[in-house]
Amino acid sequence: MRINTKAYGSVEIDDRQTLSFPHGIIGFERFRQYALMDAAQQPFFWLQSLDVAEIAFVLISPRIFRPEYTPDVSPEDIQDLALEDPSDLLVFSIVTIPENQNRMSANLQGPVLINRKTRTGRQSISLNPTWQLRHFIMDELAALRA
Numbered sequence: 260m261r262i263n264t265k266a267y268g269s270v271e272i273d274d275r276q277t278l279s280f281p282h283g284i285i286g287f288e289r290f291r292q293y294a295l296m297d298a299a300q301q302p303f304f305w306l307q308s309l310d311v312a313e314i315a316f317v318l319i320s321p322r323i324f325r326p327e328y329t330p331d332v333s334p335e336d337i338q339d340l341a342l343e344d345p346s347d348l349l350v351f352s353i354v355t356i357p358e359n360q361n362r363m364s365a366n367l368q369g370p371v372l373i374n375r376k377t378r379t380g381r382q383s384i385s386l387n388p389t390w391q392l393r394h395f396i397m398d399e400l401a402a403l404r405a
Contacts (some may be wrong), residue, residue, distance in 0.1 A: 297372070
């Protein structure tokens, strides 16, 4: 399938990369079809709207810089994903990249959860007050190394 993307122009993707977000992404609720793609720079991913090329999100696994991270979302949110096996759950955070890339941050309060088997996703709100809207990735990585 060929799609138009914000970052890469027109690209070919495998149908298995397509995801459905029945509730959309917070603030973008009416856009429900996305593609999950590897970004040009690892460890990032690209969540590209299939409806509007200009709508896309940079994602990262929060466990890269917070190994102890658990989404801590409501049981209803997990049930909504219809997981048969917990290992089918993928957990991502949306990344904000400002002009000063050393201040890029990840939203651990609003994890993006994906059932990789059904290719269904949802953005949830963490019930754990430890997880904030902005966790500065470079600072957290430096703390891990210390």
